[in-house]
Amino acid sequence: MSVLSLRDVTIEYSSGGYVVRPINALDLDVADGELVLLLGASGCGKTTLLCALAALLTPARGSIRLDDTEVTELRGAPLAEYRGRTIGVVYQSFNLIPSLTALDNVAVASWNAGASGRAGRARAREVLDTLGLSDRLRHRPADLSGGEQQRVAIARALCLDPRLLLADEPTAHLDELQVEGVLRLLRDSARPGRMVIVATHDDRLLPLADRVVELTPRRRPVHTEPVRVALAAGSLLFAQGDSGDVAYVVEEGEIELVRERAGGGEELVQRVGPGRYFGELAPLFGLRRTATARAAVNSAVTSFTPHDLRSLMASQGRGG
Ligand SMILES: Nc1ncnc2c1ncn2[C@@H]1O[C@H](COP(=O)(O)OP(=O)(O)OP(=O)(O)O)[C@@H](O)[C@H]1O
Ligand SMILES: [Mg+2]
Numbered sequence: 001m002s003v004l005s006l007r008d009v010t011i012e013y014s015s016g017g018y019v020v021r022p023i024n025a026l027d028l029d030v031a032d033g034e035l036v037l038l039l040g041a042s043g044c045g046k047t048t049l050l051c052a053l054a055a056l057l058t059p060a061r062g063s064i065r066l067d068d069t070e071v072t073e074l075r076g077a078p079l080a081e082y083r084g085r086t087i088g089v090v091y092q093s094f095n096l097i098p099s100l101t102a103l104d105n106v107a108v109a110s111w112n113a114g115a116s117g118r119a120g121r122a123r124a125r126e127v128l129d130t131l132g133l134s135d136r137l138r139h140r141p142a143d144l145s146g147g148e149q150q151r152v153a154i155a156r157a158l159c160l161d162p163r164l165l166l167a168d169e170p171t172a173h174l175d176e177l178q179v180e181g182v183l184r185l186l187r188d189s190a191r192p193g194r195m196v197i198v199a200t201h202d203d204r205l206l207p208l209a210d211r212v213v214e215l216t217p218r219r220r221p222v223h224t225e226p227v228r229v230a231l232a233a234g235s236l237l238f239a240q241g242d243s244g245d246v247a248y249v250v251e252e253g254e255i256e257l258v259r260e261r262a263g264g265g266e267e268l269v270q271r272v273g274p275g276r277y278f279g280e281l282a283p284l285f286g287l288r289r290t291a292t293a294r295a296a297v298n299s300a301v302t303s304f305t306p307h308d309l310r311s312l313m314a315s316q317g318r319g320g
Contacts, residue, residue, distance in 0.1 A: 004030040004164065004195055009062035011048050014262030021241040022048045023059070024288065028213060030197070035190035035208060038199040040215035041286055046199035049215070050166045053197065054087050055079060066164060084113055088157030090167035094149045096141040102128065102152045103137040109159035127155045131185060147178025154185050165189050165196045171205065183208055216286045227303045231255075231295035240292045244282030246303040249312070250274050253299025257291040271296065277313070280306055 011023040022045030030036050038046045051057045052064060055071050064071040066086065074082050088109075096105045103124050110120035128137060131151055141149050150170055157165055167186060171179045187208050190196040198205060206212065228251065231237060238244060240260055248255070250272050257269040257278060269291050272278045282289050284306045304312060 003032045003067055004028075005063075005065045007063045007065075009049075009052065009059050009064060011045070011052055011057065012060040012262075013048075017262055018267075019240070019260040019262050021060075021288070023052070023215075024241045026062070030195050030211070032195065033190055033192045034210040035187060035196045035198070037205055037209040037212045038197065038215055039201065039203075039206075039212055041201065043287075044215040046201075046215060047168055050089075050168050050197065050199050053164065054089055054166055055082055085160050086162060087164045087166055088160065088162035090150070090154050090157045090165070090170050092169035092172045094141070094146075094153045094173075096149055096153060096156075098141050101138050101140055102133065102144065102148075102155075105141070105152055106156045106159055109156050113160055123159060124155070127159050128152070131155050131158075132181075145178055146174050147181050150174060150178070150182050151185055154182070154189070158189060161194075163194060165194060167196070167198045169200055169202070170198060171200065171202050179204060226308065229301050229303065231299045231301065233295055233297045233299075235295050237293040237295070237301065238279070238289050240289050242282075242289045244279060244287075244289050245305070246283055247277055247280035247306055247309045248293070248301040248303055249277045249309070251300040251302055254296040255293050255299060255301060256296045257293050259291045266292070277304075277309060280309060 006026055006028040009023055009026045010021060013020045013022070022043070026049070038049060040046055048057070052059055053071070055074055058072055062072070069082070071082065097108070100108070103121060106124035106128060107120035110123050111117070115123065125137065128134060131154070133148065133151055133155065136144060136148055136152070141152070144152065154170070170186065171182055174182060183205065186196055186198060190210070229237070231253070237248070237255065252274055255272045255278065257272065258266045259269050260266050270278070279289070279293060281287060
């Protein structure tokens with residue numbers, strides 16, 4: 001049974017006056033004890049999704065349910081409790097405090113939650129012991145290897161025994177040797193009572209996962225053959241934020257590309273007439289559509305894979 005469930009989660013930013021929608025209508029179910037990898041190219045929204053799970057940002061739409069809690073509706077004290085205790089976060093760059101020992105870096109989590117100095121240290125020692133770091137308690141971050149620093153950071157995140165452990169690129173700064181201990185630790189952290197969600201583009205982590213969620217739209221051609229599409233005036237070809245596998249050449253009529261403005265309204269980016277092409281960026285780079293395409297008048301377009309489009313342009317000398 002899924003204990004963490006995301007439904008129709010859509011997250012928007014406003015960037016340079018436009019709407020950016022890295023996460024669009026995402027559904028995801030995670031069962032207790034599972035380790036889930038969020039995989040995808042830079043900019044596809046991995047950190048964004050972790051921030052939403054950590055209740056650091058609120059989706060424009062959709063539901064994030066953990067056990068009986070609707071995370072998107074948390075406010076005030078329950079929100080602070082959720083951020084402080086229900087989740088633990090591991091950052092790419094460790095974020096340890098340089099002047100504190102490993103022990104105190106971990107104890108900070110308990111101290112922030114109101115524990116006494118002594119109780120906080122006792123708990124930190126316990127966690128570091130179980131993570132195999134008992135001989136590093138008095139070391140400061142600068143005297144630890146990258147792998148050890150990351151393990152201390154994981155210890156800090158686990159200190160209050162969170163229900164959900166979130167890790168953002170936890171192996172980004174680690175070499176092969178250092179990665180091993182961190183991977184084992186993440187794997188062992190997923191067990192009954194705790195889920196682990198790791199954002200990464202490191203495929204060394206793949207064997208670790210109970211489930212892999214690809215956030216980047218897949219780069220595969222849907223039509224191997226060109227397909228002609230007739231569009232009545234005003235009808236939609238694709239919408240900003242959609243994933244896209246093909247580019248288009250306009251045969252007749254005119255296609256307008258428009259972009260949603262943050263705060264409402266839209267802006268015309270380009271009108272594309274007969275013989276011209278558009279929509280090649282999303283399939284080429286595995287991005288989502290950055291504009292909406294619709295017919296300005298009755299029109300017809302033909303879809304091509306980026307590869308076929310390139311051959312066509314080379315043979316005909318056409319440009320977009
Ligand atoms: N605060 C913000 N304001 C506007 N746009 C943002 C903001 N944060 C992220 N974005 C945009 O949202 C998209 C997703 O960003 P995000 O950082 O979640 O990607 P990512 O998958 O974590 O990338 P990386 O692998 O490089 O860490 C990007 O296009 C980014 O530019
Ligand atoms: Mg990121």
